[in-house]
Amino acid sequence: MAITGATLTGLPETTRRTLSSNYIDFATAGGSDGWAQQYLPDLIEKEAEVFGNRTISGFLSQVGAEEAMAADQVVWSEQGRLHFSYKGYIANATQQAGNNNAAGGTIELEQTIDGHTVTDSATVVDHGVRAGDMVLVANASAVARCFVTAVEGKEISVAPYDATNNNGQLGSITGFSAGSDGDTDYRILVYGSEFRKGSNGREAANQPGFVSRTNKPIILKDKYEVSGSDASQIGWVEVSGEEGQSGYMWYLKAEGDTRARFADYLEMAMLESVNGDAAQSTADTFDATGGGNFLQATFGTEGLFSAIETRGNQSSGVTGVNAATDLAEFDAILAELDKNGAIEENMLFVNRATSLAIDDMLASMNSYGAGGTSYGVFDNSEDMALNLGFSGFRRGSYDFYKSDFKYLNDLSTRGAINDINTAAAIRGVMIPAGVSSVYDQNLGKNLRRPFLHVRFRASQTESRKMKSWVTGSVGAVTSDLDAMEVHYLSERCLVVQGANNFFLLN
Numbered sequence: 001m002a003i004t005g006a007t008l009t010g011l012p013e014t015t016r017r018t019l020s021s022n023y024i025d026f027a028t029a030g031g032s033d034g035w036a037q038q039y040l041p042d043l044i045e046k047e048a049e050v051f052g053n054r055t056i057s058g059f060l061s062q063v064g065a066e067e068a069m070a071a072d073q074v075v076w077s078e079q080g081r082l083h084f085s086y087k088g089y090i091a092n093a094t095q096q097a098g099n100n101n102a103a104g105g106t107i108e109l110e111q112t113i114d115g116h117t118v119t120d121s122a123t124v125v126d127h128g129v130r131a132g133d134m135v136l137v138a139n140a141s142a143v144a145r146c147f148v149t150a151v152e153g154k155e156i157s158v159a160p161y162d163a164t165n166n167n168g169q170l171g172s173i174t175g176f177s178a179g180s181d182g183d184t185d186y187r188i189l190v191y192g193s194e195f196r197k198g199s200n201g202r203e204a205a206n207q208p209g210f211v212s213r214t215n216k217p218i219i220l221k222d223k224y225e226v227s228g229s230d231a232s233q234i235g236w237v238e239v240s241g242e243e244g245q246s247g248y249m250w251y252l253k254a255e256g257d258t259r260a261r262f263a264d265y266l267e268m269a270m271l272e273s274v275n276g277d278a279a280q281s282t283a284d285t286f287d288a289t290g291g292g293n294f295l296q297a298t299f300g301t302e303g304l305f306s307a308i309e310t311r312g313n314q315s316s317g318v319t320g321v322n323a324a325t326d327l328a329e330f331d332a333i334l335a336e337l338d339k340n341g342a343i344e345e346n347m348l349f350v351n352r353a354t355s356l357a358i359d360d361m362l363a364s365m366n367s368y369g370a371g372g373t374s375y376g377v378f379d380n381s382e383d384m385a386l387n388l389g390f391s392g393f394r395r396g397s398y399d400f401y402k403s404d405f406k407y408l409n410d411l412s413t414r415g416a417i418n419d420i421n422t423a424a425a426i427r428g429v430m431i432p433a434g435v436s437s438v439y440d441q442n443l444g445k446n447l448r449r450p451f452l453h454v455r456f457r458a459s460q461t462e463s464r465k466m467k468s469w470v471t472g473s474v475g476a477v478t479s480d481l482d483a484m485e486v487h488y489l490s491e492r493c494l495v496v497q498g499a500n501n502f503f504l505l506n
Contacts, residue, residue, distance in 0.1 A: 046238050055260050057267045059349060059407065060454060060494075066465065068458035073216045074495055080209035084128035084190040085113045089179030090137075090170055091155070105146075105170025107137065109154045110184050114211075122153040128206045129156050129190060136189045142175030147194065156188075217457055217493040218273065218301045219464075220265060224258040224486040226251040228474045231484055255486055259468070262488045264413075266466070269303065270454060270494040271407070276300035301493045304452070305426060311499035313340070314506055315427075327361060327395075333430075333503060334396055340500040343432040345399045350428030351408035351418065354505060355389075358402060362390045405429070430503035451498050457491040464491040 091106035109118045109127055119126045129135065133148040135158065146158035160170055170176060179185055235250040243256035276299035308314070313336050337343070350358070392401040405428060409415045418425035432451050456465040467489045470476060474484035496502070 046240075055264055057263050059405065060267055060270060060452070065453040067453055067455055068463070068465075069217070069455040070457070070459050073214050074455050074493065075212060075214045076495065076497065077210045077212050078498060080211060081112075081114060084206075086118070086127060086129070086188045087111050087113065087184035088118075088186050088188055089181075089183035090176060090186065091178060105158055105160075107156050107158060107170070107186070107188060108179075108181070109156065109188065110182070113187075118154045120154055122155075124153060125151060125204070127154070129188070130193075130202060130204055130206070132193045132195055132202070133190050134192045134194055136191055137170070137176075137186060138189075139176065139186050142173060144170065144173055144176070146170070213497075215302050215455075215493045215495060217455065217491045218269065219489065219491045220262070220269060222258060222262040222265070222488040224255045224488075226254065226474070226484050228472075228482045228484070231474050251484075258486070259488065262490075263466070266490055266492065268407070268413070269301075270492070271304045272306075273301045273303035273494075274306040275302050302496070303494055304429065304496060305504065307494075307496035307499045308429065308502045308504040311496075312502040312504060313500070314504045327365065330358075330361065330395065334398060336503070337398065337501070341432070341498065342397070343501050344397060345401070345433040347431050347433055348400055348402045348428060349405035349408075349431070350402065350505060351405060351415070351426075354427040355402065355404055359389050362393055400430075401433075424506070426504065426506050428505040430505065432498070432501045451496070451501065453495050455493050455495055464489060466490050 086109045088107050088109040088111075091108050109129070111117045112127070129148060129151060131148055131151050135146050135148060135156075137144045137146055137158070145161045147161060148156055148158050150157040158170060160173065231249070231251050233250075234248045236248070237250065238246070238248055239250060239253035240246050241253055241256040241260065243260050245252040245256035302310075313333075315333060337346075348358070390402065392399065394400070407413050407415075408418065408426060408428065411419070414426065418427075456463075458464060469487050470484060471478045471487065472481045472484045473479060474482075
């Protein structure tokens with residue numbers, strides 16, 4: 001059965017014009033003569049709320065917190081991995097023949113598992129492998145246990161513990177072969193060390209590594225304006241809105257909608273924003289009041305989706321599907337979580353299609369009751385409402401709590417983008433619950449913070465979390481303008497700590 005969507009045009013008029021759509025035309029109602037007719041129409045005063053609750057804000061308040069900051073940027077440090085694991089390749093025969101141990105082989109380290117490129121230098125050692133270490137060397141075909149005999153820059157000389165049928169060369173082990181610069185076909189893991197009796201200690205020490213992250217706030221603005229005449233004019237439509245406005249003053253409706261829309265922008269900007277490209281000279285922060293001039297050298301901010309795409313995980317790269325439609329595909333996501341922190345409790349904020357797909361996946365695991373569907377811990381009788389949805393579940397050592405994400409469904413927000421470009425559609429986001437311990441460089445100490453939180457500019461005299469003020473001569477008189485202008489401003493950014501524990505379902 002085909003489903004045709006409604007064609008309601010519930011968009012606000014963006015230009016300040018007098019339009020026929022702003023008024024009820026009694027002259028054409030029912031083909032009558034308008035006000036000249038003798039019959040009074042039945043006027044329904046209450047405005048119909050055909051779109052329900054139209055706001056989408058509230059997501060960040062559920063999963064994070066808001067904290068003040070008094071700087072142009074926020075800088076934090078994240079711990080590196082505790083153990084040493086690298087990508088690299090086996091050097092060719094010429095390189096191996098010249099290494100310090102003729103019975104061994106040479107491995108060229110290319111980068112760490114987290115992506116840091118190992119410096120190509122004979123003197124600089126910016127990795128954690130040292131002489132005397134025991135390492136596992138593996139590719140898709142074989143695994144070898146080796147002893148590190150020498151380290152020279154990014155080159156490590158190793159001797160396999162099991163030299164059977166390898167002619168003393170690592171590249172001759174069955175399943176191994178020499179590579180070239182830029183290859184990352186091999187994984188190298190340090191798992192211990194071995195030294196002779198009476199030998200000296202280590203020649204070098206490893207320092208703990210960390211990654212410094214930064215983000216900058218952006219300034220968001222909006223404005224509402226109404227003339228003094230319109231502010232003092234009563235309408236026949238009884239208005240209501242998400243901001244609690246009610247009555248017959250239409251400007252109350254318009255101002256409340258502007259405020260609610262701006263509150264949504266504050267959240268949407270924290271989700272969708274990206275850092276600007278400094279190479280684009282025409283993409284700096286725009287000054288609409290200065291003749292269209294571009295001002296600042298830096299612009300943009302890192303939003304949630306951008307942070308996960310850059311530093312986190314994406315389901316399309318793990319399962320190759322758009323939604324978790326069966327348990328095996330979801331288990332692939334769990335395998336990625338095992339590699340990155342293994343945080344026990346996670347929250348899923350998903351669109352409708354993904355929510356139903358997860359419900360169906362969980363339902364398929366049920367044995368079903370005799371003569372009907374049985375979900376949950378209670379059998380559903382024919383006399384009770386059947387609950388076909390799930391709000392949470394546990395798989396392995398992980399707990400997941402599922403919630404609908406209105407922003408991804410609503411046709412006036414991300415839902416419209418997902419509709420037209422399904423290949424780049426965002427189906428949901430998985431966010432770890434709890435807090436993380438990070439070093440705050442502004443305060444100079446370790447703090448426990450939510451993985452996701454908003455920073456806004458504030459001091460003892462000025463808070464820019466959500467600022468609004470009124471100018472003009474309507475109400476409180478501040479100028480000779482015969483109008484009321486309501487201004488809105490906020491300066492904020494999002495901090496995504498430990499993005500490697502986040503998942504973008506796309």
